[in-house]
Amino acid sequence: MEVGADTRALVTGASSGIGRALARQLAARGARVGLVSRSRAELEALAAELPGDGHVALPCDVADRAAVEAAVAAFAERAGGLDLAVANAGVAFYGPFRELAPERIERMTAVNWLGTVWTARAALEPMVAAGRGHLAIVSSGAAQRSFPDAAVYGATKSAQRAFGEALWHELAGTGVGLTVVYPGEIATALHDHEKERMPVWYRGGPRAADPDALAEAVLAAIGDDRRAVAFPRIVGLLGIAHGLSPRLADAVLRRLRGATAAPRR
Ligand SMILES: NC(=O)c1ccc[n+]([C@@H]2O[C@H](COP(=O)([O-])OP(=O)(O)OC[C@H]3O[C@@H](n4cnc5c(N)ncnc54)[C@H](OP(=O)(O)O)[C@@H]3O)[C@@H](O)[C@H]2O)c1
Numbered sequence: 001m002e003v004g005a006d007t008r009a010l011v012t013g014a015s016s017g018i019g020r021a022l023a024r025q026l027a028a029r030g031a032r033v034g035l036v037s038r039s040r041a042e043l044e045a046l047a048a049e050l051p052g053d054g055h056v057a058l059p060c061d062v063a064d065r066a067a068v069e070a071a072v073a074a075f076a077e078r079a080g081g082l083d084l085a086v087a088n089a090g091v092a093f094y095g096p097f098r099e100l101a102p103e104r105i106e107r108m109t110a111v112n113w114l115g116t117v118w119t120a121r122a123a124l125e126p127m128v129a130a131g132r133g134h135l136a137i138v139s140s141g142a143a144q145r146s147f148p149d150a151a152v153y154g155a156t157k158s159a160q161r162a163f164g165e166a167l168w169h170e171l172a173g174t175g176v177g178l179t180v181v182y183p184g185e186i187a188t189a190l191h192d193h194e195k196e197r198m199p200v201w202y203r204g205g206p207r208a209a210d211p212d213a214l215a216e217a218v219l220a221a222i223g224d225d226r227r228a229v230a231f232p233r234i235v236g237l238l239g240i241a242h243g244l245s246p247r248l249a250d251a252v253l254r255r256l257r258g259a260t261a262a263p264r265r
Pocket residue numbers: 012013014015016017018019036037038039060061062063088089090091092111112138139140141182183184185186187188189190191
């Protein structure tokens with residue numbers, strides 16, 4: 001689906017990082033953008049500064065099904081339809097599984113996994129009824145290969161992957177496309193609350209990829225109706241290596257990120 005002046009796009013997690021970069025690039029291409037996250041003030045400021053007209057701040061917690069349904073319906077009504085939805089909102093809490101607070105496990109599950117499901121469920125209704133549209137799901141490289149100290153985060157991202165892979169087939173013949181996005185380490189605020197606790201294998205920081213470059217790759221993949229996009233490319237290669245042999249991926253990871261990325265048993 002080509003993004004252009006007629007596109008009505010809703011992005012969750014639009015107040016920051018990847019979602020913000022996507023919202024900017026969508027607006028730059030003429031799209032009207034519905035901006036979802038919990039931070040009303042940030043969304044309103046972003047709606048005002050984006051190029052073009054008709055952008056809407058839709059403050060909402062994606063873990064709240066009724067709130068997501070209301071936000072999507074409100075945007076579709078104001079914009080006169082919905083062409084693109086990006087389920088991007090997410091949170092991360094890293095650390096050894098046995099030390100992870102149950103509330104953090106529940107939060108990641110509610111936001112990353114159920115938030116994606118509620119967004120997809122609400123957004124597909126008008127798109128399938130119209131016989132056209134596109135859903136993008138922002139998963140993670142952690143769905144290609146899950147990492148120690150991120151077991152639950154990786155599980156929520158793998159859930160998105162499994163969901164998107166099956167849904168891609170279910171949507172055959174509906175006119176609605178689907179793309180699952182697998183970002184590697186991207187320079188955003190995702191881990192700002194846990195900088196001191198990040199595992200040794202994590203690189204992040206200045207070596208992380210630019211969210212604008214990722215957003216460009218995502219819009220290109222949507223334009224080409226690709227079922228998946230991994231960015232940077234190494235993420236897709238790691239997924240292939242892991243699919244061929246987890247031991248091969250272990251070896252690659254130890255080489256690239258040191259022993260903590262795939263501890264020997
Ligand atoms: N950065 C990376 O290295 C990386 C790598 C792979 C995948 N990802 C994925 O990319 C997505 C975006 O993350 P990011 O890196 O851009 O992080 P970010 O800068 O922290 O942005 C996260 C966004 O999600 C929103 N959000 C969080 N909880 C929410 C909730 N309950 N309801 C609605 N919105 C919520 C946040 O806004 P509010 O706080 O205003 O709600 C914010 O806009 C996530 O799904 C993440 O897992 C990121």
